[in-house]
Amino acid sequence: MEIKTLEDIKLNLTERSKINDIDFENLSFGNVFTDHMLVCDFVNGQWKQPEIMPYAPFTIEPSARVFHYGQAIFEGMKAYKDEAGDVWLFRPEQNFARFNKSAVRLAMPEVPEEVFLGGLKKLIQIDKEWVKRGDGKSLYIRPFMIATSSGVIASPSNNYRFMIILSPAKSYYSGEVKVVIADHFSRAANGGIGAAKAAGNYSAQFYPTKLANEKGFQQIIWTDDATHTKLEEAGTMNVFFRINDTLYTAPTSERILDGVTRKSLIELAKKENINVEVRSVLVDELVAAAKDGSLKEIFGAGTAAVVNPIAGFAYKDEYFELPKVEKSYALYLKEKLTNIQNKVADDTFNWTVKI
């Protein structure tokens, strides 16, 4: 690695910003990108000089390994603007560490901190105007890495491209979310790549999710693939279950993504004196709790949606509607968390990092 300081990032800035063409009040998630992106290539065992350049398509070989053997990983994080106009990241070192864990699991090179975090900060400084304030607004950050070597032979690539693209965002989900509990399909294997933020994991989810959508459900809660008895996580969210006044969430494992929102909510809940237990909840237990009325809430937790209350779940052709609770843990914890992220509450955890 030659990159030692941010001065080592090559800058090639746009002559005309697109920002005035954007309607920030009517954004659909993940579709609009800012003026610039960061690109850094790994060639012959070395990371080259990163470059910040105008966001644009790039050329790639039809035989690039990413298209054939799926070496592709990513992260998802957000930047927030405070009242003074300063921009903040939320626990970025967590995403950086997880990205490199994903890289190892997919036999890809680890990205140096100067490129990932240093590059990210520099890029956001340049596109600072794209970070808006209020109403769930933020800048969604998508670092990713793909295998670029040519060759249709099933072995790891030699060359890779790391990129960061930025997308202005409002809140992710809208409307009621109903889920299906998986009883046949799975997203991850024991000893597989479920704990990595690998592109291939998502491709496994789309078809079962489409089947669920056709029945009027928006998401699936995945179960362990061996027995389909343990509740694990949703497509892009970890999941919490509130039974009576205790919150439960599955332990992370090789099959489950170690979500930053999940771990932050666990710490927040503890601080707020909400009982939280990290253990597998069984499907049977959930159904029983739904039947006897002790199941109060289910919610997803992830960077994009932050906290996403779930209105009901289906399991094997039975549907269970969740009660309307008065003091929702989901909404309470969401407010606590977004207040920290948006810098309107004290960040006693030291989670936020100023750019």
Next chain:
Amino acid sequence: MEIKTLEDIKLNLTERSKINDIDFENLSFGNVFTDHMLVCDFVNGQWKQPEIMPYAPFTIEPSARVFHYGQAIFEGMKAYKDEAGDVWLFRPEQNFARFNKSAVRLAMPEVPEEVFLGGLKKLIQIDKEWVKRGDGKSLYIRPFMIATSSGVIASPSNNYRFMIILSPAKSYYSGEVKVVIADHFSRAANGGIGAAKAAGNYSAQFYPTKLANEKGFQQIIWTDDATHTKLEEAGTMNVFFRINDTLYTAPTSERILDGVTRKSLIELAKKENINVEVRSVLVDELVAAAKDGSLKEIFGAGTAAVVNPIAGFAYKDEYFELPKVEKSYALYLKEKLTNIQNKVADDTFNWTVKI
């Protein structure tokens, strides 16, 4: 679908063939591509006109779904030249059917036969000179499809690109192949995408394979991820075990690719009066057979390698060397199969299709 005949394929041919630059005696697998490729885009719910054009890099959005959510599938097949100079495919309808099964599992559109098989034949006619004869030579054919819509939101793409690229090939493997029996890592989940030829499956294998390589083993034989007791398949090959004079191979399942070579070898073995049983072989059974001397052979079967004899296997730090057998089923069946493929034996099965 508007494509009805091969006349509907747009031709944009190269002005200068690269063929004279290629040393066909010294090819490494999957690294050299012929003069042309086929490209066909799926846009707004419709397949557009396919185009055959010079093999070249293409441009794509950094936010294309394939890079983030892994919607990417492929096939691997070969074309062979007979003594008269005619070019033949081997059971191409099998690859076509499997491709569309993979497409369904990954929530991608099915490719019409006129585009997949029609396009393939037209492309190979144009690059016919690249198909060489003898010495394991063939033309490796790589149809694939990727998700091209822009947007970092975890849902299926609207747009897709189907492509076919061609690579002149010699035999795939060289040297002795020793394998490790997986006792922790896995390539596929129950209810997952293991039976699809999906890019994501391969990305899961590289890291464990790298660990195996470091210990002097070339490949891994995967086991079921729930118990690691059943032998399943290798990275790019189905696997056969010969115990005494019976061949065993695992049944195909949601976790295992339904290989064309595997099913052809089963039929060939039956014709040649070799006992073949389709059932799961347990790891314990394999170890016991290795110990008591009844294990005679293990071999992989796949398009690239055709048949690949395995010299020994490791399981949990014990290594078992396979005996040298006099009449190897692996080599016998390989010869029978390649003779059919190379059109030097009668094709009583009607497997070969002339282009």
